Amino acid sequence: MQPITWTDFWIIFVTCALTILACRVLPLFLLKGKELPKRVEEALGYIPPAAFAALVANDLLTPGMFDAGIWPAGAPLVASVIVIIVARLTKSLLWSAVAGVVAYALLTMIVF
């Protein structure tokens, strides 16, 4: 991985900061108290589950991931199951991250 440069940082930071500011502030001034169309509101509600699932899938699934054997790709999957259980029980981001890291480290150590 290349560490992020200042140029890349500025591009990402300025654009994302502007889009989020627009989403936060514009509806307040443009809608003037009217509600968002129901359909728009509904679609916005689907974004978090879809986006978080996409992020997880991007990290865990790759075509041909089992080509190098079951374990290298399987270990993160097993660790993920542990994270799911911890996340459902504690609803805590911190505990999920800690459980994930510990499980992942232990599971990859089994082989290496």
Added chain:
Amino acid sequence: MLGYVAIGIPCGILSASIGLNALQVFLMCALFYSGAGQFMIPNMWLAGSPIASIIASVSFVNTRQMLYATAFAPWCEKVSKRLSFWFAATVTDESFGVNIKQFEQGGWSVQRATLVNLCSQSSWTISCVIGVLIGNAIGIPLAIASFAMTSIFICLLVTQKLAGANIVAAIMAIVGVFVCKLIGLSGPAIFFGALFGVLCAFVFSRIRERV
């Protein structure tokens, strides 16, 4: 408030893992201020996503802020434009929950709500910057940092309301990401996958309405 510290420090540590320095993380907290976004940027950078794809995906996820802004609109009508701007610009998922409850109970003002937002933002900013310093000092392995972010997204996913169309959105987003990778579009896979998930959920609920 403690929640911000508990998750701000890891966010700083993970930001440091892709080479972001304390000043950059400070700027992000001060002017961008999005928990999910500040985890997505290091995560997608680590996954080698192109810049355009990072921007599109992060902005897409942040469109949900529109929901919060409209929810507060009725209470912002009577206050000055400048105050409502500052208030709206500093809303996040967590402070949204706190403030909307207070507004609904009554006796709450936009001034106080803005103060809550600014306190949340300050504790988030301080803990993220401390996280960067810790991250630089201990230097955690990339594979570990990467899986910590995956775990955070898993937690964010499974704590969503998992019913009906939301499940369709999640499953079809996973399918979408996999198909994108299969046809060689691994760069924009997250954005297209998420968009596909939202579309499928929307179609699904239209069909369910008819049946």
